[in-house]
Amino acid sequence: MKKSPGNYLQLFKSTFLLSAFTFGGGYVIIPLMKKTFVDELGWLEEEEMLNIAAMAQSSPGAMAVNAAVLVGWRLLGLSGALISILGTVLPPLIILTVISLFYDAFRTNVVVSAVLKGMMAGVSAVIFDVVITMAGGVIERKKLLPLLMLAGAFVAHYVLHVNVVFIILFCGTLGALITLHDRKTGQEHI
Template identity: 40%
Template sequence: MISYTQLFLKTFKISAVTFGGGYTIVPVMRDVFVSKDALILDDEMLNLIAIAQSAPGPIAVNTSILIGYKLKGIKGALVTTFATVLPPLLIITVISFFYVQFQTNPIIQAALLGMRGSISAIMGYAVFSMGKNTLRNHRYFSAVLMIIIFLLGYFTPIPTIALIIGSGLTGLIYFGMIKEKVL
Protein backbone atom coordinates (compact mmCIF):
# COMPACT_ATOMS: atom_id res chain seq x y z
CA MET A 1 0.00 0.00 0.00
CA ILE A 2 1.11 3.53 -0.67
CA SER A 3 1.13 6.37 1.87
CA TYR A 4 -0.48 9.77 1.24
CA THR A 5 2.94 11.42 1.29
CA GLN A 6 4.32 9.04 -1.32
CA LEU A 7 1.20 9.47 -3.42
CA PHE A 8 1.59 13.24 -3.24
CA LEU A 9 5.31 13.22 -4.07
CA LYS A 10 4.94 10.85 -7.01
CA THR A 11 2.08 12.80 -8.57
CA PHE A 12 3.71 16.17 -7.88
CA LYS A 13 6.91 15.05 -9.57
CA ILE A 14 5.09 13.76 -12.65
CA SER A 15 3.12 16.98 -12.98
CA ALA A 16 6.12 19.25 -12.45
CA VAL A 17 8.41 17.73 -15.05
CA THR A 18 6.00 16.70 -17.79
CA PHE A 19 5.44 19.25 -20.52
CA GLY A 20 2.92 19.10 -23.31
CA GLY A 21 -0.36 18.13 -21.70
CA GLY A 22 -2.44 14.97 -21.54
CA TYR A 23 -0.94 12.95 -24.31
CA THR A 24 2.51 13.05 -22.77
CA ILE A 25 1.63 12.93 -19.08
CA VAL A 26 -0.76 9.96 -19.14
CA PRO A 27 1.87 7.52 -20.48
CA VAL A 28 4.26 8.74 -17.74
CA MET A 29 1.62 8.10 -15.07
CA ARG A 30 1.05 4.66 -16.48
CA ASP A 31 4.78 4.02 -16.41
CA VAL A 32 5.08 5.07 -12.75
CA PHE A 33 1.93 3.51 -11.29
CA VAL A 34 1.65 0.39 -13.46
CA SER A 35 5.14 -0.60 -14.57
CA LYS A 36 7.47 0.68 -11.86
CA ASP A 37 5.40 0.42 -8.71
CA ALA A 38 2.78 -2.10 -9.82
CA LEU A 39 0.13 -0.32 -7.75
CA ILE A 40 -2.46 -0.53 -10.52
CA LEU A 41 -3.00 -3.31 -13.07
CA ASP A 42 -2.60 -2.44 -16.73
CA ASP A 43 -6.25 -3.22 -17.51
CA GLU A 44 -7.43 -1.09 -14.61
CA MET A 45 -5.27 1.77 -15.81
CA LEU A 46 -6.83 1.59 -19.29
CA ASN A 47 -10.28 1.74 -17.67
CA LEU A 48 -9.22 4.75 -15.61
CA ILE A 49 -7.98 6.54 -18.72
CA ALA A 50 -11.28 5.78 -20.49
CA ILE A 51 -13.25 7.19 -17.56
CA ALA A 52 -10.91 10.20 -17.43
CA GLN A 53 -11.81 10.98 -21.01
CA SER A 54 -15.54 10.80 -20.33
CA ALA A 55 -15.54 13.79 -18.00
CA PRO A 56 -14.82 17.43 -18.81
CA GLY A 57 -11.44 18.89 -17.96
CA PRO A 58 -7.85 18.05 -18.82
CA ILE A 59 -7.04 14.33 -19.20
CA ALA A 60 -3.91 14.67 -17.04
CA VAL A 61 -5.81 16.07 -14.05
CA ASN A 62 -8.69 13.64 -14.55
CA THR A 63 -6.40 10.61 -14.71
CA SER A 64 -4.60 11.64 -11.54
CA ILE A 65 -7.92 12.18 -9.73
CA LEU A 66 -8.89 8.62 -10.65
CA ILE A 67 -5.52 7.15 -9.67
CA GLY A 68 -5.86 8.77 -6.25
CA TYR A 69 -9.44 7.51 -5.91
CA LYS A 70 -8.48 3.99 -6.99
CA LEU A 71 -5.58 3.78 -4.52
CA LYS A 72 -6.88 5.69 -1.50
CA GLY A 73 -10.52 6.65 -1.98
CA ILE A 74 -11.77 10.25 -1.97
CA LYS A 75 -8.94 11.45 0.28
CA GLY A 76 -6.45 9.96 -2.14
CA ALA A 77 -8.19 11.74 -5.00
CA LEU A 78 -7.89 15.04 -3.14
CA VAL A 79 -4.18 14.43 -2.57
CA THR A 80 -3.41 13.59 -6.21
CA THR A 81 -5.53 16.47 -7.52
CA PHE A 82 -3.69 18.91 -5.28
CA ALA A 83 -0.32 17.46 -6.26
CA THR A 84 -1.13 17.67 -9.97
CA VAL A 85 -2.48 21.20 -9.91
CA LEU A 86 0.17 22.68 -7.60
CA PRO A 87 3.17 22.83 -10.02
CA PRO A 88 1.35 24.67 -12.84
CA LEU A 89 -0.41 26.88 -10.26
CA LEU A 90 2.93 28.00 -8.81
CA ILE A 91 4.67 28.40 -12.16
CA ILE A 92 1.86 30.34 -13.84
CA THR A 93 1.39 32.58 -10.79
CA VAL A 94 5.03 33.63 -11.10
CA ILE A 95 4.76 34.02 -14.88
CA SER A 96 1.59 36.13 -14.54
CA PHE A 97 3.44 38.68 -12.45
CA PHE A 98 6.32 38.81 -14.93
CA TYR A 99 3.86 38.97 -17.83
CA VAL A 100 2.35 42.18 -16.48
CA GLN A 101 5.80 43.70 -15.93
CA PHE A 102 7.13 42.62 -19.30
CA GLN A 103 4.13 43.82 -21.27
CA THR A 104 5.99 47.06 -22.03
CA ASN A 105 9.29 45.40 -22.91
CA PRO A 106 9.59 45.54 -26.72
CA ILE A 107 11.76 42.42 -27.04
CA ILE A 108 9.33 40.29 -24.99
CA GLN A 109 6.44 41.82 -26.97
CA ALA A 110 8.18 40.85 -30.22
CA ALA A 111 8.73 37.30 -28.95
CA LEU A 112 5.08 37.02 -27.88
CA LEU A 113 3.88 38.24 -31.29
CA GLY A 114 5.97 35.58 -32.99
CA MET A 115 4.64 33.00 -30.54
CA ARG A 116 1.07 34.02 -31.36
CA GLY A 117 1.80 33.14 -34.97
CA SER A 118 3.15 29.74 -33.94
CA ILE A 119 0.20 28.95 -31.70
CA SER A 120 -2.16 29.76 -34.59
CA ALA A 121 -0.37 27.19 -36.70
CA ILE A 122 -0.32 24.66 -33.85
CA MET A 123 -4.04 25.06 -33.23
CA GLY A 124 -4.90 24.92 -36.90
CA TYR A 125 -2.91 21.73 -37.24
CA ALA A 126 -4.48 20.28 -34.07
CA VAL A 127 -8.01 21.04 -35.27
CA PHE A 128 -7.23 19.41 -38.60
CA SER A 129 -5.93 16.18 -37.04
CA MET A 130 -8.72 16.09 -34.46
CA GLY A 131 -11.28 16.51 -37.22
CA LYS A 132 -9.68 13.74 -39.23
CA ASN A 133 -9.65 11.40 -36.21
CA THR A 134 -13.25 12.16 -35.36
CA LEU A 135 -14.40 11.45 -38.90
CA ARG A 136 -12.82 8.00 -38.75
CA ASN A 137 -15.79 6.70 -36.72
CA HIS A 138 -19.44 7.29 -37.62
CA ARG A 139 -18.32 9.38 -40.55
CA TYR A 140 -21.66 10.86 -41.69
CA PHE A 141 -23.05 11.47 -38.24
CA SER A 142 -19.83 13.20 -37.18
CA ALA A 143 -19.50 15.28 -40.35
CA VAL A 144 -23.09 16.54 -40.22
CA LEU A 145 -22.87 17.40 -36.52
CA MET A 146 -19.52 19.10 -37.04
CA ILE A 147 -20.87 21.34 -39.79
CA ILE A 148 -24.08 22.16 -37.90
CA ILE A 149 -22.25 23.11 -34.71
CA PHE A 150 -19.72 25.19 -36.64
CA LEU A 151 -22.47 27.15 -38.41
CA LEU A 152 -24.54 27.60 -35.24
CA GLY A 153 -21.46 28.72 -33.32
CA TYR A 154 -20.43 31.17 -36.02
CA PHE A 155 -23.73 32.69 -37.08
CA THR A 156 -26.01 32.46 -34.04
CA PRO A 157 -25.68 33.75 -30.46
CA ILE A 158 -26.58 30.31 -29.01
CA PRO A 159 -24.38 29.86 -25.91
CA THR A 160 -21.49 27.42 -26.14
CA ILE A 161 -22.84 25.43 -23.19
CA ALA A 162 -26.16 24.92 -25.01
CA LEU A 163 -24.31 23.67 -28.11
CA ILE A 164 -22.33 21.21 -25.97
CA ILE A 165 -25.40 19.91 -24.13
CA GLY A 166 -27.31 19.68 -27.41
CA SER A 167 -24.63 17.64 -29.15
CA GLY A 168 -24.22 15.35 -26.14
CA LEU A 169 -27.97 14.68 -26.15
CA THR A 170 -27.88 14.11 -29.90
CA GLY A 171 -25.24 11.42 -29.38
CA LEU A 172 -27.20 9.86 -26.54
CA ILE A 173 -30.41 9.72 -28.57
CA TYR A 174 -28.85 8.72 -31.89
CA PHE A 175 -26.56 5.98 -30.60
CA GLY A 176 -28.55 4.96 -27.53
CA MET A 177 -32.02 4.66 -28.99
CA ILE A 178 -32.04 4.70 -32.76
CA LYS A 179 -28.92 2.64 -33.48
CA GLU A 180 -29.57 0.03 -30.82
CA LYS A 181 -33.06 -0.67 -32.16
CA VAL A 182 -31.87 -1.04 -35.72
CA LEU A 183 -29.01 -3.39 -34.85
Protein backbone atom coordinates in the same frame (compact mmCIF):
# COMPACT_ATOMS: atom_id res chain seq x y z
CA MET B 1 -3.21 -0.05 0.58
CA LYS B 2 -2.05 1.02 4.04
CA LYS B 3 -2.89 4.60 4.94
CA SER B 4 0.60 5.37 6.22
CA PRO B 5 2.27 8.81 6.00
CA GLY B 6 4.91 7.25 3.73
CA ASN B 7 2.31 6.16 1.18
CA TYR B 8 0.60 9.55 1.19
CA LEU B 9 3.95 11.25 0.68
CA GLN B 10 4.83 8.89 -2.18
CA LEU B 11 1.44 9.50 -3.83
CA PHE B 12 1.88 13.27 -3.51
CA LYS B 13 5.43 13.12 -4.84
CA SER B 14 4.45 10.96 -7.81
CA THR B 15 1.46 13.08 -8.89
CA PHE B 16 3.44 16.30 -8.38
CA LEU B 17 6.33 15.11 -10.55
CA LEU B 18 3.99 13.72 -13.23
CA SER B 19 2.19 17.04 -13.44
CA ALA B 20 5.37 19.13 -13.38
CA PHE B 21 6.94 17.30 -16.30
CA THR B 22 3.95 16.64 -18.54
CA PHE B 23 4.06 19.10 -21.39
CA GLY B 24 1.25 19.18 -23.91
CA GLY B 25 -1.20 17.75 -21.38
CA GLY B 26 -4.07 15.39 -22.09
CA TYR B 27 -3.23 11.98 -23.42
CA VAL B 28 0.50 12.25 -22.71
CA ILE B 29 -0.15 11.79 -19.00
CA ILE B 30 -1.62 8.27 -19.29
CA PRO B 31 1.53 6.40 -20.45
CA LEU B 32 3.57 8.33 -17.89
CA MET B 33 1.13 7.40 -15.13
CA LYS B 34 1.27 3.78 -16.17
CA LYS B 35 5.06 3.88 -15.96
CA THR B 36 4.95 5.34 -12.44
CA PHE B 37 2.06 3.47 -10.83
CA VAL B 38 2.17 0.14 -12.68
CA ASP B 39 5.80 -0.42 -13.62
CA GLU B 40 7.77 1.40 -10.94
CA LEU B 41 5.59 1.35 -7.81
CA GLY B 42 3.51 -1.71 -8.66
CA TRP B 43 0.49 -0.10 -7.01
CA LEU B 44 -1.93 -0.78 -9.89
CA GLU B 45 -2.54 -3.54 -12.43
CA GLU B 46 -2.16 -2.63 -16.07
CA GLU B 47 -5.85 -3.28 -16.74
CA GLU B 48 -6.89 -0.97 -13.90
CA MET B 49 -4.79 1.77 -15.46
CA LEU B 50 -6.58 1.27 -18.80
CA ASN B 51 -9.96 1.55 -17.07
CA ILE B 52 -8.82 4.69 -15.31
CA ALA B 53 -7.69 6.17 -18.62
CA ALA B 54 -11.05 5.38 -20.24
CA MET B 55 -13.00 6.95 -17.38
CA ALA B 56 -10.72 10.02 -17.20
CA GLN B 57 -11.28 10.52 -20.91
CA SER B 58 -15.06 10.15 -20.64
CA SER B 59 -15.38 12.82 -17.95
CA PRO B 60 -15.35 16.58 -18.38
CA GLY B 61 -12.38 18.65 -17.30
CA ALA B 62 -8.64 18.14 -17.51
CA MET B 63 -7.68 14.53 -18.13
CA ALA B 64 -4.62 14.73 -15.85
CA VAL B 65 -6.79 15.84 -12.92
CA ASN B 66 -9.44 13.18 -13.60
CA ALA B 67 -6.87 10.40 -13.79
CA ALA B 68 -5.21 11.64 -10.59
CA VAL B 69 -8.56 11.61 -8.75
CA LEU B 70 -9.20 8.02 -9.82
CA VAL B 71 -5.72 6.78 -8.95
CA GLY B 72 -5.80 8.51 -5.55
CA TRP B 73 -9.31 7.23 -4.81
CA ARG B 74 -8.44 3.68 -5.78
CA LEU B 75 -5.26 3.62 -3.67
CA LEU B 76 -6.10 5.58 -0.52
CA GLY B 77 -9.78 6.56 -0.66
CA LEU B 78 -11.09 10.11 -0.42
CA SER B 79 -7.98 11.46 1.31
CA GLY B 80 -5.87 9.86 -1.43
CA ALA B 81 -7.97 11.55 -4.11
CA LEU B 82 -7.50 14.93 -2.41
CA ILE B 83 -3.73 14.41 -2.09
CA SER B 84 -3.52 13.47 -5.79
CA ILE B 85 -5.49 16.55 -6.86
CA LEU B 86 -3.19 18.73 -4.78
CA GLY B 87 -0.10 17.13 -6.30
CA THR B 88 -1.47 17.53 -9.82
CA VAL B 89 -2.71 21.10 -9.47
CA LEU B 90 0.22 22.62 -7.56
CA PRO B 91 2.88 22.64 -10.34
CA PRO B 92 0.79 24.57 -12.91
CA LEU B 93 -0.53 26.80 -10.12
CA ILE B 94 2.96 27.75 -9.00
CA ILE B 95 4.41 28.11 -12.51
CA LEU B 96 1.54 30.20 -13.84
CA THR B 97 1.41 32.45 -10.77
CA VAL B 98 5.07 33.33 -11.31
CA ILE B 99 4.54 33.83 -15.06
CA SER B 100 1.46 36.03 -14.48
CA LEU B 101 3.47 38.34 -12.25
CA PHE B 102 6.21 38.63 -14.88
CA TYR B 103 3.67 38.95 -17.67
CA ASP B 104 1.96 41.98 -16.18
CA ALA B 105 5.34 43.64 -15.64
CA PHE B 106 6.90 42.76 -19.00
CA ARG B 107 4.05 42.81 -21.53
CA THR B 108 4.70 46.48 -22.37
CA ASN B 109 8.41 45.86 -23.03
CA VAL B 110 9.13 46.36 -26.77
CA VAL B 111 11.15 43.16 -27.21
CA VAL B 112 8.76 40.96 -25.21
CA SER B 113 5.71 42.22 -27.08
CA ALA B 114 7.44 41.70 -30.47
CA VAL B 115 8.34 38.12 -29.54
CA LEU B 116 4.82 37.41 -28.25
CA LYS B 117 3.39 38.87 -31.47
CA GLY B 118 5.61 36.48 -33.44
CA MET B 119 4.49 33.61 -31.23
CA MET B 120 0.83 34.30 -32.02
CA ALA B 121 1.43 33.06 -35.55
CA GLY B 122 3.14 29.96 -34.12
CA VAL B 123 0.30 29.13 -31.74
CA SER B 124 -2.23 29.66 -34.56
CA ALA B 125 -0.31 27.07 -36.57
CA VAL B 126 -0.33 24.67 -33.59
CA ILE B 127 -4.11 25.05 -33.16
CA PHE B 128 -4.79 24.47 -36.86
CA ASP B 129 -2.48 21.44 -36.82
CA VAL B 130 -4.60 19.96 -34.01
CA VAL B 131 -7.82 20.83 -35.87
CA ILE B 132 -6.62 19.20 -39.11
CA THR B 133 -5.64 15.99 -37.28
CA MET B 134 -8.93 15.85 -35.34
CA ALA B 135 -11.08 16.72 -38.37
CA GLY B 136 -9.22 14.05 -40.34
CA GLY B 137 -10.35 11.50 -37.74
CA VAL B 138 -13.98 12.58 -38.16
CA ILE B 139 -13.84 12.61 -41.99
CA GLU B 140 -12.11 9.22 -42.20
CA ARG B 141 -15.09 7.49 -40.62
CA LYS B 142 -17.21 8.50 -43.63
CA LYS B 143 -20.40 9.06 -41.68
CA LEU B 144 -22.77 11.82 -42.72
CA LEU B 145 -24.12 12.79 -39.32
CA PRO B 146 -20.80 13.63 -37.60
CA LEU B 147 -19.82 15.77 -40.60
CA LEU B 148 -23.12 17.65 -40.41
CA MET B 149 -22.61 18.15 -36.68
CA LEU B 150 -19.10 19.50 -37.30
CA ALA B 151 -20.35 21.99 -39.90
CA GLY B 152 -23.43 22.90 -37.87
CA ALA B 153 -21.49 23.49 -34.64
CA PHE B 154 -18.98 25.66 -36.49
CA VAL B 155 -21.66 27.86 -38.07
CA ALA B 156 -23.56 28.07 -34.77
CA HIS B 157 -20.47 29.23 -32.89
CA TYR B 158 -18.44 31.27 -35.37
CA VAL B 159 -21.21 32.87 -37.42
CA LEU B 160 -24.25 32.90 -35.14
CA HIS B 161 -22.33 33.29 -31.83
CA VAL B 162 -24.45 30.68 -30.03
CA ASN B 163 -23.14 30.05 -26.49
CA VAL B 164 -20.62 27.17 -26.39
CA VAL B 165 -22.40 25.47 -23.49
CA PHE B 166 -25.66 25.18 -25.46
CA ILE B 167 -23.83 23.70 -28.45
CA ILE B 168 -22.07 21.13 -26.25
CA LEU B 169 -25.25 20.17 -24.38
CA PHE B 170 -27.24 19.89 -27.61
CA CYS B 171 -24.69 17.78 -29.51
CA GLY B 172 -23.96 15.58 -26.47
CA THR B 173 -27.66 14.85 -25.98
CA LEU B 174 -28.16 14.24 -29.70
CA GLY B 175 -25.20 11.83 -29.75
CA ALA B 176 -26.52 9.91 -26.74
CA LEU B 177 -30.05 9.61 -28.18
CA ILE B 178 -28.83 8.48 -31.59
CA THR B 179 -26.46 5.91 -30.06
CA LEU B 180 -29.24 4.48 -27.90
CA HIS B 181 -31.54 4.32 -30.93
CA ASP B 182 -28.80 2.72 -33.05
CA ARG B 183 -28.18 0.03 -30.41
CA LYS B 184 -31.84 -0.94 -30.48
CA THR B 185 -32.09 -1.02 -34.27
CA GLY B 186 -28.58 -2.34 -35.00
CA GLN B 187 -27.60 0.67 -37.08
CA GLU B 188 -24.54 2.87 -36.87
CA HIS B 189 -25.11 6.55 -37.57
CA ILE B 190 -22.30 7.97 -35.44
